[in-house]
Amino acid sequence: MPNDARLLLLDKDQVERLMQPADVLDAVKEAFVLHSDREGRVFPVVREKLATGGIFGIKAGDVQSQALLGFKAAGFWPANRQVGGEPHQATIMLIDPVSGRPVCVIDGNAITTMRTGAAGAWGLKLLARADSTRVCVFGTGVQAMIQLRFALEQLPSLNQVQYVTYNGEPDTRFEAAFSPRCAISLSTDRNGAVEQSDVVITATPGAGALFDAAALQPGTHLNCVGADTKGKRELPDGVLARAKLFVDDREQAKQIGETQWAASTPNTELGDLLTGKETFDRHASDITLFDMTGLALQDLTVARLLYQKAVDRQIGSSIAWPW
Incomplete structure (x- = not known):
């Protein structure tokens, strides 16, 4: 098994540094188009209430023609406000569809915020x-x-x-x-x-x-x-x-x-x-x-954009992730 595999980690600050609204608008448009053409798949959503008072969900999907696969684990924990924390929490993982190995783990809070804003922008532009x-x-x-x-x-x-x-x-x-x-x-x-x-x-x-x-x-x-x-x-x-x-x-x-x-x-x-x-x-x-x-596809197209930028600019923490 390969023992030189790496996993890239992108934290909140790195995501915010890499993400530009115009790029997110384009990536979200791509997600809408992929979904319309049924080139991108959206898997059934998991959305469950927790005994802790939070809500936990998973949105996942893939684009087989682009070797794009991944998911976002996210939810809402209102009690975080009591300790000065953000109640919305999200983490995105991109996965190699051939091997099933994780490629990148990304803080998903800013991505969720921006891609939802961009989706709303397309609603306004069109409607x-x-x-x-x-x-x-x-x-x-x-x-x-x-x-x-x-x-x-x-x-x-x-x-x-x-x-x-x-x-x-x-x-x-x-x-x-x-x-x-x-x-x-x-x-x-x-x-x-x-x-x-x-x-x-x-x-x-x-x-x-x-x-x-x-x-x-x-x-x-x-x-x-x-x-x-x-x-x-x-x-x-x-x-x-x-x-x-x-x-x-x-x-x-x-x-x-x-x-x-x-x-x-x-x-x-x-x-x-x-x-x-x-x-x-x-x-x-x-x-x-x-x-x-x-759409899960919105998270994935934006996450892939940031992953590619991070690799090009050598941003993020690359850690050993051997099989």
Whole structure:
């Protein structure tokens, strides 16, 4: 057996140094296209609650034609906040599909954040009204920030932001991050914020409906992030029936996304718009909704990009990993 095999380790700081938003946008687009063409496979998701109060999941997949295989082990541990830690935790492993040996282990937190933001950006590019000026964001955490950051970059006409917090209190850190780019303010009227917005972004832990269905106005686009586990939701009953529904993966959305609450709703996979298998001509009165559950292929295409960069630049810790 080979005794000179190596395993590359990339930590959080190295990942953040290597990762650029434009590259991630391209890698996420590739993942959507691979999924649409069924060149990339998405394996059944593992998503389980733990006795510790956390949620543990595994997303895995492969692209046989590219010798790409791997998985992300990730989840949510809310108790981490009590000790000043990040509740979201993720680790990605790339595996040699010929031998089954691990090639690279990568801190997956920043990758998950950025690739989800990039996926949301593609939803906005393909579905939202190009003249959108007002956005409402539910949540002010890491994912809310990256979703809004990509939204402001992809829709230059956006200039007014209302955000909603779980306790109704302002988040000065969130405001300071975006005030140089737009007018941003806290809203304590959830329904009013939705009524006044062209784009609605929901990026919360998915504990329940965030607003009343009647608040949603014709012409609105929604990017929904928080429903990623059975039982989670951010939308009230009736919204999916009014919307033109788009998903990243049809079966996965029915299992763990907003679509689980109305599983028979007709929908289109976003990747099919990118490959031209489906078309969508938005009318001014259309309500569009992107139910984002996250593709394993997105993690893998971004992880491979970072692995290749790390090898080229000799970044990371290479350790002996003999058979």
